[in-house]
Amino acid sequence: MNRREALSRVSLMLGGTLSAPTLLAFDRWSQTTPENRKTGASILNEEQREVIARVAELIIPKTDTPGAIDAGVPAFIEVMLRDGYTKSVQDVFLTGLGNLAGKGLLTASPDQQTTLLKQLEANALANAKAGTVSFWQLIKELTVWGYFTSEAGIKSSLDYQPIPGKFEAIKIKPGQKDFMYGNQV
């Protein structure tokens, strides 16, 4: 049994608890990007960056609280794409960005943008297969994760309790914000 097999077995173990993008991040052997990619040039161009920002903001828009862009989500997605995923997953992501740009996402009206994403989500759900990952799934998970772990996102949207000091069962009021504990990352 070699390391690659060992790791894929562990990934299988994790199947129930982690989402597909996270699992795929574990399989590094198929990757061909250089080990020193942290110091290398970015894999994204300006248009791709704009698509990421637009989609992230559509997933978590600015309302009476900050949105994905205010919370720095696009930069987080770029870092994760660089450090967290194999070349093949990066390619899925880049293709997804290209398709959306091709469909005119950046010049579409807000309603048209929402329609485009709805189609994207429906397709992703219809074609979801174990062991594969879609562009939509990747950007959705990264956006949610990036937002609800950002300082702006946590402080505006959740009740952050870094040191609760006690544990007790309580009653909550309708609409009350959920607690966030530091252990959730």
Added chain:
Amino acid sequence: MNLNINAQKAQTFDAIVVGSGITGGWAAKELTEKGLNVLVLERGYEIKHVEDYKTAMQDPWEFEHRGKITAVSAEEHYASMFFSAKEGSQFNFTNDKEHPYIQKRPFNWIRGYHTGGKSLIWGKHTYRWNREDFMANAKEGLGVDWPIRYEDLVPWYTYVEKFVGISGQAEGLDVLPDSTFLPPMAMTAPERHFKKSVAQKLNRPIVMGRVAHLTKPQPWHTAVGRASCQFRNRCTRGCPFGAYFSSLAATLPAARSTNRLTIIHNAIVKEIILDDHAQKAKGVRVIDQNTMEVREFYAKVLFLNAGTIGSTSILMNSKSARFPNGLGNDSDQLGRNLMDHHLAVGARADIEGFEDDHYFGARPGSLYIPRFRNWGNDKRDYLRGFGYQGGASRADWARGGTEPGFGADFKKKMTQPGPWKMSLTGFGEVLPDPNNRFYLSPDKTDKWGQPQVVFDADFSANDRAMRKDIMNDGAEMLEAAGFKNVTTYDNPAAHMGLGIHEMGTARMGKDPKTSVLNKYNQVHTCKNVFVTDGSGMTSASNVNPSLTYMALTARAASYAVAQLKAKNL
């Protein structure tokens, strides 16, 4: 000439303890408190309690990858990904790439090579073994009989429990004997409902998990600098409050306060040096993990506490004319009977009807369901039993990663507590089997020239049969509570090692022909060497083992000092 004598003296101690983890910490504390000058040799780097818990106080947004594991660290720490898939704690798990091992059959060897060993990353579930656990082998004719019984350990359990500090509740159950407790942690509303329903409908007790966290520190806890648990559940990053039991927070400070403790880090114990004439150990030979320098240290008594695989490897590597197959290995049992607990099997459910119930605080710990199979009048077509850890919690914002939808409503929804869910995971007992083993590779070495460990072990038909009951009984209990969408799982990729309770490879027994250690964890044929970690376990029980290792260590240390004083060692 004089210089040499002085150097030799500087390297000579009353006792040497190999490893600073859960059991090494206990050996150090007991031996120093009983007046011995003790050297602890730790192969890993030094971690200073509190000072070196670099991520413990970090907020989520301070992590570059917000807690997610990168592709590079996933490869380097592949064995522990199951437990450590977090950015803030991965470095507390050993790097498998630097410390390789071979899997003839799949085995995950999850380690912590640093001060405190796995005491920094353990789950802290702490249970006594029961009377039957020490008699099952004899009754069933499996393995060998334990040379001790539950009663031999009772005073030692009580002794270590007090110092450790275990939160929990006395229940008066034979299957799960009570410890000395600090106040238990609270159950959530659905958990209380679950406990009540299962008691009424199935007559099975469910208890609050007994965990080594200070819920009400006692003077002897605060004396070593420990404080009450703050319910942050960031424990694997290290606890700046010293609220959970670790060598770093508890036993090593106690040992240090005697002024008789020396710890040397980066010291990989390679082998035991044997005194050929006296049939005793003289000391150990050590490689510095950074400089590769080889040194020797001497003592009257040696305690091996390098973790089951680590300690047994040292014995295997200590070859001499008297012990050509490894120190104390006349029985050929060294490395055999490798046991673990099997997990990654259980049941889950959704819970409806507790929408206004929530909890404040992050509880480090869960419920515990004690063994009920093959217990009392229950008889199965497999041997031994299993218990469950698990609990109910509300889904948080992270559910948004997989839940459909986006936009303002979606965002709002993720700021609200999600649905309640419950999950139960079984921990099953694995039987001793001489063909489940590990050995040292004859040709593959690590970067220190030490032979790599080869694992060759797997679950048995008995284990597989037990897994069916773990799934079905879990589902039955969740249904008894009226929970929805009950599903079961048995991960086909589950294998040994992932139970994180490896033990048994230098078993205790009455007969030197069939066992390596005697009833005081002393090598039968080399009396001044004690092995008091999981190596000595003769069978595996189904509850977490570390409390029993601690009790055995304290007992062996007390015996060793008495024997030293009587000049028998």
